[in-house]
Amino acid sequence: MARTVGIIGLGLIGGSMAIDLKRREYAGTILGVESDPVNAAAAGKMCLADEIVPLDECVRRSDIIVIAIPVGAAVKMLPGILDLCDSDKVVIDTCSTKSQIVRAVHYHPMRSRYVATHPMAGTEYSGPWAAMPNLFDGRACIFANTEESDPRAVKTIEEMYDVLNMRPIYMNADAHDVHTAYVSHISHVTSFALALTVLEKEKDEKHIFDLASGGFSSTVRLAKSSSEMWVPILTQNHDNVLHVIDTYLEKMKEFRDAIAEYDSERIEDLIHEANRIKKILR
C-alpha cells in the first residue's frame, strides 16, 4: 500500500521515524515539513523525506500526519491541522507531555482523528543530524486517552508503532504526565543542575575533562538537551515536575544531613534503599 506519511519536524524523533517507516516499507512516501531552513536543507540532503513541502500541502496529501516538534508549538498547531482533516486521515503527536495537548482539542469536531502518543525514545541530541535508524526498537510508546479517538485511527497508529518495534502502553494523559515527571523530566532537571554545579565550581575546565570518568559523563549527559524541547515540557508539566523536585530535594537533604553528621549507618541505609533500583532496571 502506498501510504503517505507527513512528518512535521524532521528532528531527532521525526527524522528517525521517517528513516524506519520508509526503510521498513510502512510508508510509500514521506512528506516533510521543516520551518527551519537549515534543518530543511539538511533533512532533504539526508533523504529523511521524499519532499519537503508546506504544512497545508503536507496535511492535504498525507494519510498519517505526525507532529514531532516541541510541545509548546505542537499545542498551537494541532487544532489548525485537525481543521484541515477529513475522516480518512489520522493525526498524531509525539510530544513528551500529554495533558495540555489533549485538552487543547478535547472539543474539536475532528478530535476522533487525533491519537495522542509519546514514543519514549531519544538521545540528548536534536535536529535532523540526530536522526538515526532503529531509535525506537524495543522501547515503550504511550497512547494517551485513546477512548477519545476513533478505534480505527488508533489501530492504524498501533500498526505504525509496531513497525517501529515499540511496545504500546495505554494511559490517561494526566497519569502519563505524572509518570514521565518521575522517570524522565526529573532526570533532566537533576542533570542540568549537576552541570551548573560543576561548571560554576570547576573554573579550571581541564580538570573536569581529565577527571570525569564514565559515571559523571552518564549522569550529566542529559544536560546537553535543548532548551527548545525542555522549556515547554517543564512549564507544561509544572505541577508534577515541582512535586517531584520537592521530593527529590528532601531526599538530597536526607543524604546531606547523614553525611554532615558522619552517620555512616544512615548513609548505608539510604544507599541500600537506593540500590533497590536494581530490582527494576538492569
Next chain:
Amino acid sequence: MARTVGIIGLGLIGGSMAIDLKRREYAGTILGVESDPVNAAAAGKMCLADEIVPLDECVRRSDIIVIAIPVGAAVKMLPGILDLCDSDKVVIDTCSTKSQIVRAVHYHPMRSRYVATHPMAGTEYSGPWAAMPNLFDGRACIFANTEESDPRAVKTIEEMYDVLNMRPIYMNADAHDVHTAYVSHISHVTSFALALTVLEKEKDEKHIFDLASGGFSSTVRLAKSSSEMWVPILTQNHDNVLHVIDTYLEKMKEFRDAIAEYDSERIEDLIHEANRIKKILR
C-alpha cells in the same frame, strides 16, 4: 622480568588490574588476597590470580602490592603493610579519596615506598564478577603527593599504569579530593537521591520499568553502586562533598523557582548555561 604483583581485593578494580597486568605480561605472577571466601573462590576459578594467599605472604612475596579495597579498610591496612616492606617493594592504593590515606602514613618510616594513586575507571558493579579486561584504557590515573614517594617507586608505578593505558595526572591529595567531589562523588549522591525519589513515588514499579527510557537509566545507573565502597568515600571526603551538595541544592532551587514562576526565560537561561557542559564533555 618475572615481576610479582600482589593485589589485595580482587573486585572490580583489583580484578581488572590483575587481568590486564597478566595478559600484557607486566606481571609474571599475580598473588591475590581476598578476605571474603565467596569472592576468593570465584576469583580463583576466574584465574584473576595465580594464587590466593594470606596478606602477610602476599606482601612478603610481591614486588608491587596493590591495595584495592574500600578506602576505610585501606586506611587501616596500609601502615601494617608498610611495616612489612623493605626498600625493594612498592605499595600503592587505588582508593577514591586520598587526603586521609596519605595523612595516615605521613610519618611512617617506609612512607617513600608508598605511591598514592586513583585510577579513574569503573562501573557501578563490584566483586570479582565485575572485573573485565581493558577497563582502564584511555582513562586518567591520579598520582597524589608523589613528592613523598621515592622517585624510583613512582617510576615503577608510572610504568605499571602505562601498561594499563592510563594517562597520569599529578595532584596534591587535598586537591584530588576537591576535584573528585565535583566530578564523581556528587554524581553518585544525585543518582542515589534520584533512585530514592522515584522508588518512593512510583509505587507501581512496573511503570518505572515500562517508561524508563535511556535518559533515566543512565542518570540513575550510579545508584546501583555499593555502600561498602561509598559510605567511606562520602564520610572521608565529608567537607568537600557537603560543599558541593550545597552548591547543587542551590542550583536545584534556582530551577525549582524558575519552574514554579513559569519563568520560561529564566529556565531557558539555566538550560543554556548547563549546555556549556558540551564544551567539556562529548
